[in-house]
Amino acid sequence: MLCFILSGALCFASGEAGMEMKEDGTPIEVKEKTFHSESDKSASINPSIDGHVLTILFTEDLGEVYAEVTSNTSIVVDATITITPNGILFYIPNTGEYIINITLPNGDEYIGEFEVTD
Numbered sequence: 001m002l003c004f005i006l007s008g009a010l011c012f013a014s015g016e017a018g019m020e021m022k023e024d025g026t027p028i029e030v031k032e033k034t035f036h037s038e039s040d041k042s043a044s045i046n047p048s049i050d051g052h053v054l055t056i057l058f059t060e061d062l063g064e065v066y067a068e069v070t071s072n073t074s075i076v077v078d079a080t081i082t083i084t085p086n087g088i089l090f091y092i093p094n095t096g097e098y099i100i101n102i103t104l105p106n107g108d109e110y111i112g113e114f115e116v117t118d
Contacts, residue, residue: 026048027046028047028048028112029112030110030112031110031111031112032109032111033109033110036108037106037107042110045062047112049115049116053090053091053092054069054098054100054114058084058085058086058087060085061085062084063105063106064081064105065082065102066079067101068101069092069099069100070099071096071097072096077090078090078091095118096116098115099111099113
């Protein structure tokens with residue numbers, strides 16, 4: 001009897017976990033701005049926007065990168081330095097158009113444009 005109860009509980013928990021909605025956000029296209037090295041690393045930089053939260057995932061060890069979020073009028077909203085592979089979260093409080101600028105240790109720069117809406 002105990003086996004039936006435990007298996008039923010596990011099935012229920014598994015079904016509930018499978019029904020959770022996990023939204024990854026809207027991907028942001030990354031373009032190179034300045035290119036000093038021989039290889040393009042844009043495929044290793046995966047930014048996305050979900051509401052007011054900007055997530056940047058680095059899938060490769062790119063060293064210590066600098067990431068800066070500016071408004072479309074060049075006002076700095078937030079900036080940070082992180083060691084990759086890792087991720088960064090930025091909270092963008094206001095709606096509008098923004099630019100993410102990512103600078104790698106070798107001087108390569110990648111940008112992505114996105115919009116925050118309510």
